[in-house]
Structures are given as structure tokens and as C-alpha cells.
Amino acid sequence: MDVKLVMFKSDGQRKDFRIHKDKTILGRGSDCDLRVPLLNVSRKHCELLLGAGKLKLRDLTSSNGTYVNNRRVNEAPLRPGDRIAVGPVIFTVQIDGVPAEIAPLPSKSVHAAVADDVVDLEADILEPLNTDGEDSDPMAALDAALADLADDDEDRK
Numbered sequence: 416m417d418v419k420l421v422m423f424k425s426d427g428q429r430k431d432f433r434i435h436k437d438k439t440i441l442g443r444g445s446d447c448d449l450r451v452p453l454l455n456v457s458r459k460h461c462e463l464l465l466g467a468g469k470l471k472l473r474d475l476t477s478s479n480g481t482y483v484n485n486r487r488v489n490e491a492p493l494r495p496g497d498r499i500a501v502g503p504v505i506f507t508v509q510i511d512g513v514p515a516e517i518a519p520l521p522s523k524s525v526h527a528a529v530a531d532d533v534v535d536l537e538a539d540i541l542e543p544l545n546t547d548g549e550d551s552d553p554m555a556a557l558d559a560a561l562a563d564l565a566d567d568d569e570d571r572k
Contacts, residue, residue, distance in 0.1 A: 416465065416468055416470075417433075417510070417511050418433070418434040418435075418465060418470055418509070418510050419431045419432060419433050419434065419508075419509040419510075420432045420434060420449070420506035420507070420509075421506060421507045421508075421517050422504060422506050422507070422561070423519035423520070424561050424562075425561075429517075429519070430561075431509075432449055432506075434463055435465075436448065436465070437464065437465055437466055438463070438464055438465075439462060439463040439465070440459055440460075440461075440462045440475070441456075441460050441461050441501055442456060442457055442458050442459040442461070442475070442501075443458050444458035444459055447459065447460075451501055451504050451560065452560045455478075455479055455503065456477075456479070456504075457475065457476075457477035457478050459475045459477075460475060460477040460481060460501050460502070461473060461474045461475055461477060461481040461499075462475060463493075469492065470493040470508070470510065471490065471491065471492050471493060472488065472490065472491050472493050473489070473490045474489050474490070479502060481500070481501060482498075482500035483497055483498070483499055483500075484498055493510075494508065495508060495509060495510045495511075495513040495514055496508065496509075496514045504561070
């Protein structure tokens with residue numbers, strides 16, 4: 416079973432994250448398998464469980480919740496094409512190459528793609544991770560965090 420989480424940066428650049436372990440933890444913490452270094456993502460936000468030809472997501476009592484296809488979930492089976500929202504980051508599930516084509520969400524409709532409780536990218540990321548006042552643009556902070564996410568994935572390969 417070939418499982419990938421696909422995300423797009425605000426500039427439309429695609430990034431794939433292969434899920435190959437039986438248990439993959441997503442979160443802000445440095446000990447997570449897939450790190451999303453944003454303040455509105457819990458240290459251990461959710462986990463993906465892969466086994467017996469099935470993929471399942473479980474929320475790890477995150478503060479802002481985990482969403483699958485616009486619904487807040489505690490636990491949910493995942494199918495090809497499902498969208499997972501972890502804080503402001505949205506991943507599309509690709510299993511064995513399905514769906515073959517994945518389109519990025521238009522940046523203006525990212526908030527509309529998840530439940531209303533998920534933070535608005537531009538309005539709610541108020542403080543970037545580097546709080547030295549150097550960069551207070553929320554979209555720049557998100558892009559920097561996503562670049563870190565991609566770098567962490569490259570380091571694991």
C-alpha cells in the first residue's frame with residue numbers, strides 16, 4: 416500500500432509526504448514523524464495508522480481539532496482523495512496513486528475547504544514562529560513553516 420499525503424504551498428508548489436510506518440504522528444513537536452511547526456498545531460496533533468491494507472486517522476486530543484473532509488473527527492478511516500486539515504495545513508490522501516490528479520485549493524478558499532473552527536490562514540496566524548519581530552506577515556510565516564516541513568521530510572529520506 417503506497418500512501419502519500421499531498422500538500423500545496425501558497426505558491427502552488429506540490430509536496431508529497433510518503434507514509435510508510437505503521438504509526439505516523441503529525442504535530443508541532445520535534446519528535447513527530449511529520450512536523451508542522453505552527454503554533455496552532457498541537458505538539459502531537461494526530462496520528463495515521465497503517466495496517467491490514469487500511470489507513471486510519473486518530474486525533475490526539477489536539478486543541479484545534481483534526482478535520483477530514485470538513486468534519487471534525489476523533490477517529491476516521493481514510494480513503495483516496497480525502498482531505499485532512501491539521502491547523503491551517505491541508506493534505507490530500509493519495510493511496511496507490513489514487514487520485515491520480517490532485518489540484519491545489521485556491522488560497523482564498525482554503526478556509527472554506529475545512530470546518531469553520533479551523534483557523535483562517537490570513538487572520539489567525541498572528542505570530543510567526545520566530546517572534547523576534549522580523550517577519551509578521553502571516554502568509555510568509557506559513558510559507559516558512561511549510562518549507563521547514565518539506566526540509567524535515569527530505570532529511571528523513
